[in-house]
Amino acid sequence: MFLDLFYGLRDEGVPVAIQEWQTFLRALEEGLHGASLLRFYHLGKACLVKSETYFDAYDRVFARVFKGVEGAFGDEVTNQLLDWLKDPKNFPNLSAEELAALERLTSDELMRRFLERLAEQTERHDGGDKWVGTGGKSPFGHGGQHPTGIRVGGESRSRSAMKVAEERRFRNYRTDLALDVRSLRVALRRLRQLTRTGPQTELDLDETVDETCRNAGEIELVFRAPRKNDVRLVLLMDVGGTMDPYYEPVSQLLTALHEERGLRDFQPYYFHNCVYDHVYTSARMLRSDAIPTGDILRRLDARWKLAIVGDGAMHPAELLEPYGGIDPRVTTPTPGVAWLQKLAGHFDRSVWLNPEPPEEWDHWATTRVVKRLFPMYTLSVDGLTEAVQALVGARV
Numbered sequence: 001m002f003l004d005l006f007y008g009l010r011d012e013g014v015p016v017a018i019q020e021w022q023t024f025l026r027a028l029e030e031g032l033h034g035a036s037l038l039r040f041y042h043l044g045k046a047c048l049v050k051s052e053t054y055f056d057a058y059d060r061v062f063a064r065v066f067k068g069v070e071g072a073f074g075d076e077v078t079n080q081l082l083d084w085l086k087d088p089k090n091f092p093n094l095s096a097e098e099l100a101a102l103e104r105l106t107s108d109e110l111m112r113r114f115l116e117r118l119a120e121q122t123e124r125h126d127g128g129d130k131w132v133g134t135g136g137k138s139p140f141g142h143g144g145q146h147p148t149g150i151r152v153g154g155e156s157r158s159r160s161a162m163k164v165a166e167e168r169r170f171r172n173y174r175t176d177l178a179l180d181v182r183s184l185r186v187a188l189r190r191l192r193q194l195t196r197t198g199p200q201t202e203l204d205l206d207e208t209v210d211e212t213c214r215n216a217g218e219i220e221l222v223f224r225a226p227r228k229n230d231v232r233l234v235l236l237m238d239v240g241g242t243m244d245p246y247y248e249p250v251s252q253l254l255t256a257l258h259e260e261r262g263l264r265d266f267q268p269y270y271f272h273n274c275v276y277d278h279v280y281t282s283a284r285m286l287r288s289d290a291i292p293t294g295d296i297l298r299r300l301d302a303r304w305k306l307a308i309v310g311d312g313a314m315h316p317a318e319l320l321e322p323y324g325g326i327d328p329r330v331t332t333p334t335p336g337v338a339w340l341q342k343l344a345g346h347f348d349r350s351v352w353l354n355p356e357p358p359e360e361w362d363h364w365a366t367t368r369v370v371k372r373l374f375p376m377y378t379l380s381v382d383g384l385t386e387a388v389q390a391l392v393g394a395r396v
Contacts, residue, residue, distance in 0.1 A: 002025075004065045005044070005061060005062070005065045005066075006021055008061040008064065008065055009048060009057070009058065009061050012054075012057040012058075012060065012061055013054070013057060014048070014049065014054045014057050014058060014061075015050065015054075016048050020047055020048050020050075021048070023047050024043070024044060024047035024048055027043055027047060028040075028043070029286045029287060029288060030286070037066070041062060041066075044058070044062065045058055105139060106321075107163065107317060107321065107323050107324060107328075107331070108323070110139060110149070110150055110163060111150070111163070111328055113139075114132075114139075114150055117130070117132050118132065132152060149161055149163075150163040150164065150328075151163070151164045161315060161326065163326055163327070163328045164326050164327065171239075171247065171283055172239075172270075172282055172283040172284075173237060173239065173247065173250050173251045173254045173283070202223060202224050203221065203222075203223055203224075204222045204223060204224040207222035207224070208220065208221055208222045231263055231264055231305060231391075231392065232263070232264050232265040232266075232300070232303060232304040232305065233257070233263055233265070233266050233267075233304070233305045233306075233307060233391075234266075234267045234268075234269070234296065234300060234304055234305070234306055234307075234347075235254070235257065235266070235267070235268040235269070235307050235308075235309065236268075236269050236270075236271055236275060236279060236306070236307070236308045236309070236310075236343075237250060237254070237268065237269070237270050237271070237308075237309045237310070238270075238271060238272065238273060238308075238309060238310030238311065239270045239271070239272060239283045240272050240283070241272065241273065241326075242273075242311050242313050242314075243310065243311060243355070246311070246355035246379070249355055249379055250309055250355065250379070253309065253353075253379065253384070254268060265304075267300075269281060269291060269296075270282065270283050270285065271310075272285065272326070272327070273310075273314040273318050273325075273326055273336075274314060274318050274319055274325075274336030274337075274339075274340070275293060275308075275336060275339045275340060275343065276293070276325055276330075276331075276332045276334065276336055276339060277292065277293055277294075277332040277334060277339070278290040278291060278292055278293060279291055279293055279296065293339055293342075293343075297342060297343070297346050300347075302346065302347060302348040303348070304347060305347065305348075305349050305350070305391045305392070306343060306347040306349070306350035306351070307350070307351050307352075307353060307387065307391070308343075308350070308351070308352045308353070308374065309352075309353045309355070309379065310352070310353075310354070311354055311355060311356045311364075311367070312352070312354060312361070312364060312366055312367035312369075312370040312371075312376075313356075313364045313366060313367060314326070314364075314366050315366075316365055316366055318336055318366070319335065319336045319337050319340075319366045319369060319370075320335055320336075320337055320369075321335055322334065322335055324336065337369065337373075340370065340373050340374075341373060344373045344374055349390065349391045349392075350374055350375075350391075351374060351375050351376075351377060351387040351390050351391060352370060352371075352373075352374035352375065352376045352377070353376075353377055353378070353379045353383065353384070353387060354367070354376050354377070354378060354379060355378075355379040357378070358378060361376065375387075375390050377390075
């Protein structure tokens, strides 16, 4: 469809060059269109049309190419709908029997019904069991308790949504924090495995004395390779959503690792809730930031150490089902648990750092699954000390 726009403009005589087209695509990646067809129209006009002479031609091509697109998922979540979903009322919690009686939906069925409701709905609803609204038993909206629902607007309450319909824009963890970083660096000092590598530039005093004695006092200098830290660490960090309250401690950990110059190599990546087909070099999680998880497994051998930071709390579908990712626009057929199993099996030593208190871990079924795949430690100085010991010391 985008190529139809590009070639359609060229056919109409609008001089669109590759540079303007790349600027347009980059603006879309940055989310400047705001999931709005009107903003998308104006963004395209600003990036692709150099002169008002071609405005009419642009309008003709745009209308021809994108006719009927108003019904697409991203444009249905309108500002009017989001206004309806503001300020939800207080609704009583459903009983265990009521929750058990609710219909469980698959990801495909959930999205199909959601689009149908959006096409039919004309007013605000609160506390019902069918429409997009707040509270109640409906799987559409926010503030409710449906076990297989899609959250639209609002904030997460019970962290049980199967999908989330909103722009997923997160912040990179910082690498310049000083508070408590010193304590973390002390814990990280044990993340070292010294080996002698490289050219022989270091004087071996003991061997020099021995060789000199064997040469009847004639000095014989013996050199050896210096000892260097041979630890290579890849860090995968859950970002956004339930990890927002832990922004500071994860930033402190990342800062300490960046300042730990003794590491032979260090590579940090981001993911959201669970690792899927791609991890990201930035919390923006744009297509340009994506690194295939399979490439990491092929490029990094078993000598690398793996540390994953996350709370492990997510909807079970995100971990166990195909196409279970919480963002309906970015889903993959391989379940998240399959990728976690591949990571755990590939690296000789790996740990999971959980920022939540240990007494909360068994509250989430998904966290219990993660605990069976990776040794889990708290994201604290003591927990980090134990995790480092598991990475470089005796296997835990």
